[in-house]
Amino acid sequence: MSSYAITGASKGIGREFVRQLAADTGNTVLAIVRDPDSPNMSELASDHHNVHVIKGDVTDPKSILEAASAAAAITGGKLDVLIHNSNAVDMATMSSNPTEIPFDAQAVRAIFDPPLSTGIYGSLWTTNAFLPLIEKGIQKKIVHISSAMADLDLINNTGVSYAVAYSVAKAGMNVQVAKYAAELGPRGIKVLALSPGWVDTWEGGKPSQVVEAEKVMLKQFQAAEPELKGQIQPEESVRKCLQVIERLDAETSGLLLSHNGDKERWL
Numbered sequence: 001m002s003s004y005a006i007t008g009a010s011k012g013i014g015r016e017f018v019r020q021l022a023a024d025t026g027n028t029v030l031a032i033v034r035d036p037d038s039p040n041m042s043e044l045a046s047d048h049h050n051v052h053v054i055k056g057d058v059t060d061p062k063s064i065l066e067a068a069s070a071a072a073a074i075t076g077g078k079l080d081v082l083i084h085n086s087n088a089v090d091m092a093t094m095s096s097n098p099t100e101i102p103f104d105a106q107a108v109r110a111i112f113d114p115p116l117s118t119g120i121y122g123s124l125w126t127t128n129a130f131l132p133l134i135e136k137g138i139q140k141k142i143v144h145i146s147s148a149m150a151d152l153d154l155i156n157n158t159g160v161s162y163a164v165a166y167s168v169a170k171a172g173m174n175v176q177v178a179k180y181a182a183e184l185g186p187r188g189i190k191v192l193a194l195s196p197g198w199v200d201t202w203e204g205g206k207p208s209q210v211v212e213a214e215k216v217m218l219k220q221f222q223a224a225e226p227e228l229k230g231q232i233q234p235e236e237s238v239r240k241c242l243q244v245i246e247r248l249d250a251e252t253s254g255l256l257l258s259h260n261g262d263k264e265r266w267l
């Protein structure tokens with residue numbers, strides 16, 4: 001009988017966390033989404049009686065505080081595991097290299113704001129809003145879904161020079177995770193940055209530019225992991241992430257780990 005809250009639960013990895021966790025009918029699963037009325041969410045909640053859909057935007061402190069209050073009303077004020085999974089990026093500049101960042105303050109803010117708002121400010125607000133519930137929970141685990149794109153060895157070994165703002169935000173998230181682990185460790189709370197692997201979460205038909213970009217990425221990633229064949233599916237990523245979360249303890253608190261539970265097999 002455990003309780004889980006997942007942000008960014010409307011699609012991709014977040015929705016797969018909800019699906020797998022809800023399969024255990026003893027779990028209470030709180031799916032935090034920006035649009036609880038979307039057909040996707042109604043379907044998920046009607047298929048699983050232990051799923052509760054809660055409105056929450058991680059980039060809006062008032063909204064995420066209200067989400068934590070709604071969660072507390074459902075669980076009796078406690079929560080075992082918080083999974084902060086939300087992420088946003090400026091897709092138009094994802095392929096830009098650092099030397100292509102323009103000398104234009106407004107344009108640069110537009111590139112950096114989505115990942116910083118979700119990954120940095122959103123991480124802080126979500127963690128702080130749900131902390132009173134986590135303190136009353138049994139497992140006392142907070143997990144931030146990060147990325148190997150913020151691992152310096154992976155960047156240096158693969159030569160991936162693009163996705164600058166995204167990678168910088170995830171690197172900042174990893175530092176915040178270590179800070180939280182240092183502060184909350186004495187209170188028995190474990191905090192982890194977790195990379196889910198390279199996961200195919202594209203919905204609908206993939207445009208040819210995306211297919212081409214993924215071919216380039218595969219070649220680069222193979223420099224670090226020669227056996228890599230391509231992206232994994234959300235089912236595999238989340239199944240492995242849940243095993244890592246299950247094993248999270250005081251020893252691994254504060255780290256960035258892969259879905260394989262190590263600091264080597266990132267993809």
Ligand SMILES: NC(=O)c1ccc[n+]([C@@H]2O[C@H](COP(=O)([O-])OP(=O)(O)OC[C@H]3O[C@@H](n4cnc5c(N)ncnc54)[C@H](OP(=O)(O)O)[C@@H]3O)[C@@H](O)[C@H]2O)c1
Pocket residue numbers: 007008009010011012013014033034035056057058059085086087088118145146147148195196197198199200201
């Ligand atoms: N896919 C990969 O290969 C990969 C690799 C490494 C790390 N990751 C990380 O894994 C996580 C999930 O990835 P994904 O591929 O499943 O992403 P995704 O399909 O783009 O989904 C992102 C989720 O974040 C939500 N979101 C965006 N802005 C939000 C906000 N302001 N407040 C609340 N929720 C918000 C979206 O909800 P809306 O529907 O409301 O927009 C959506 O549910 C992300 O943190 C990502 O960085 C993914």
